Amino acid sequence: MAAYGSLVWVGQALGPLTGPITDDLIRVTEQMIPLNDIAADLADMRAASIAENVVAVQYVLANGIDPATVTPPAGAAAYAQRLARRGVPLTVLLRAYGLGQYRILDAAIGLILAIPGPEQPARIAELLRFAGTYLDRLNSSMGRIYETERDRWLSSRQAARQQWIARLLDGGDVDIQAAEEVLEYRLDQHHRAAEVWATVTGTDAGRALEQARQLLAAAMRTGGTELVAASGDRAMCLWFPTDRPLAVDELTEYLDAAGLPVRVAVGPADHGLPGFRRSARSAARAKALAVAAGESAPTVVAYDAVAPFALLADDPDELAALVHRVLGPLAGDGAKVALLRDTLEVFLAEGGSYARTARVLDVHRNTVQYRIQQVTGRYGIAADTDTFELRFALGVCRWHAVTRAI
Numbered sequence: 317m318a319a320y321g322s323l324v325w326v327g328q329a330l331g332p333l334t335g336p337i338t339d340d341l342i343r344v345t346e347q348m349i350p351l352n353d354i355a356a357d358l359a360d361m362r363a364a365s366i367a368e369n370v371v372a373v374q375y376v377l378a379n380g381i382d383p384a385t386v387t388p389p390a391g392a393a394a395y396a397q398r399l400a401r402r403g404v405p406l407t408v409l410l411r412a413y414g415l416g417q418y419r420i421l422d423a424a425i426g427l428i429l430a431i432p433g434p435e436q437p438a439r440i441a442e443l444l445r446f447a448g449t450y451l452d453r454l455n456s457s458m459g460r461i462y463e464t465e466r467d468r469w470l471s472s473r474q475a476a477r478q479q480w481i482a483r484l485l486d487g488g489d490v491d492i493q494a495a496e497e498v499l500e501y502r503l504d505q506h507h508r509a510a511e512v513w514a515t516v517t518g519t520d521a522g523r524a525l526e527q528a529r530q531l532l533a534a535a536m537r538t539g540g541t542e543l544v545a546a547s548g549d550r551a552m553c554l555w556f557p558t559d560r561p562l563a564v565d566e567l568t569e570y571l572d573a574a575g576l577p578v579r580v581a582v583g584p585a586d587h588g589l590p591g592f593r594r595s596a597r598s599a600a601r602a603k604a605l606a607v608a609a610g611e612s613a614p615t616v617v618a619y620d621a622v623a624p625f626a627l628l629a630d631d632p633d634e635l636a637a638l639v640h641r642v643l644g645p646l647a648g649d650g651a652k653v654a655l656l657r658d659t660l661e662v663f664l665a666e667g668g669s670y671a672r673t674a675r676v677l678d679v680h681r682n683t684v685q686y687r688i689q690q691v692t693g694r695y696g697i698a699a700d701t702d703t704f705e706l707r708f709a710l711g712v713c714r715w716h717a718v719t720r721a722i
Contacts, residue, residue, distance in 0.1 A: 320380065320446045322439065327377025329427045330420075334374050338367045341419045345412055358398060365395040366416065373420055373450065383450035388457050396458050400466035409462060410455055417451050474546075481545045485593055492589065501543040506559035508536065509583040509595035511603040513551035516577045521550040528571065528578045529554065535567045536560065553599070555592060559585045568616045580616045581606055601626040609715045624708065625715050635712055642709035646695040654713075659687040660699060661710040668700060 330337075342363050368389035376386055388396075396409055421443070428439045480495045484503075492503055512528050514521035529552070533542055536556040543555040562582055571578065583599035586592070598619040605626045606613040619626060625635075639647045646653055659677065663684065666672040670688075674681040691697050697706070 320377070320383070320442060323377055323443060323446060324380050326424050326427055326439075326443065327374055327379070330374045330424060331378065333423055334370050337419060337423055338370045341366050341370065341416055344419065345415055348415060349408060349412060358395070358402070361391070361395045361398060362412075365389075365392040366412075368392050369413070369416055369454075370420065373416075376450065377424075377446070383446055384453055386450065386453055388454060388461065392458070393461050396462045397465040400462045401469045406459060406462050409458060413451065413454060413458070417447055421447055478545060481543075484589065485596060487593065490589075499543055501541070501555070502557065503589050503592055505540075505557050506585050506587050507555045507592045507595050508558055508562065508585040509592075509599040510554045510556065511547065511551065511581040511599045512554065512578055513548070513603070513607075514578050517550065520577070524576050524578050525550070525552055527574060528576050528580065531570045531574060531576075532556070532567070532580070535563070535570055553596065555595070559587075562618055562620075564616050564618050564621070568614065571615050578615075579603075579606055579613065581619070582616065583619050598623075598626075605715050612714075622715070625712055638705075639709045639712050642705055643697065643713070644695060646691065646697060647709070647713055656687055656691050656695075657710055657713050659684060660691050660697070661707070661714075663688060663699060664707060664710075 345362070345366065368391045372386070372389050372392075375381075376383055399406075399409055424443055425440055428436055428443065476498055480498050483490050484495060496502055510532060512525060512532070514524045516524060529542070529544065532554065533556070536542075536558050537560055538556045538558045540557040542557070545553045547553045562585075564582075567580070567582075571580065581599050581602035583595035583597070583602065586595045602617045602619040602622055605622055606617045643657075646657060659673070662676050663670075663673045666676060670681050670684045673684045677684065688699050692699050
């Protein structure tokens with residue numbers, strides 16, 4: 317006997333009822349899942365999908381077809397794909413199928429109960445097994461159709477976004493209105509770009525980047541949604557619609573407190589498409605400098621704070637020559653000379669005050685005096701000569717990767 321063959325007569329009896337069942341199911345579905353939840357222009361597709369599914373269930377029952385072998389009707393599959401492209405949750409679709417199953421079961425059980433006899437319980441039990449198998453098969457198939465289309469659509473949408481961002485950054489003429497529509501981001505406003513990259517791999521990198529994005533959005537206090545673009549397997553570039561001053565210390569605290577394995581480079585806020593481009597270039601330069609500096613780089617690098625070094629980092633040989641000329645052996649590698657350079661840099665920033673330098677470095681005043689004596693006596697650098705060249709050379713050494721040629 318064919319699968320669920322004893323229910324063939326139920327399927328045949330349902331034939332004349334498919335029209336009223338469909339109309340009633342459309343009405344109930346509209347009440348329980350309002351059109352504004354899925355967009356009004358999908359109403360016709362939903363109605364057609366309901367009609368096709370009702371007819372399909374009746375046909376499978378009436379012909380003794382194994383429900384474990386059925387495939388979704390073409391119109392129902394197309395409807396699921398449209399929902400996926402609209403970003404409507406899969407639960408909306410599956411809920412509708414649950415409503416449909418309930419309505420068809422109600423009608424089928426009514427037909428069985430209309431014919432008295434000892435077979436009623438067995439027939440109802442067989443009908444419930446049929447319904448469970450059918451719905452499981454349908455939900456599984458529709459879920460795969462939905463998810464496949466969603467993944468394809470998201471991939472193509474992301475690719476289109478990446479292409480538009482690349483066009484915007486190229487510097488040529490671009491259709492601003494078309495770009496804004498695809499990116500869902502206005503270009504006639506202030507932007508602050510940020511480069512974010514993870515220091516771990518795998519799924520941990522993805523989670524860290526997403527958490528960092530959320531923290532950055534909160535710290536930037538923007539007036540709108542940021543624009544996000546992937547810039548590698550473990551990196552992304554973001555544009556925040558804001559012209560607020562950047563609180564680097566606060567942002568660093570947020571990221572360090574969260575324990576996120578990420579680094580951030582931030583460009584200056586600027587306006588319009590030119591500002592969109594400039595801020596992105598600046599963030600990229602700051603990132604390059606931070607990556608070159610390695611583990612010594614801070615969690616957050618603001619371009620404005622490192623602009624001279626970032627701009628000149630393209631010519632490391634010239635930088636190395638300048639630093640070597642100004643600092644001599646004090647520009648070499650090693651923890652000891654690095655400590656002396658840091659002390660000298662703070663000493664100059666504090667106007668040559670041993671006491672204030674000691675407070676900043678959290679060391680004894682005599683320690684500062686000893687280190688400065690080492691700088692002047694051993695390395696022959698006049699600590700009482702506060703020149704731009706000296707400060708610049710010390711700043712370059714903080715980003716020591718550009719002076720490896722020394």
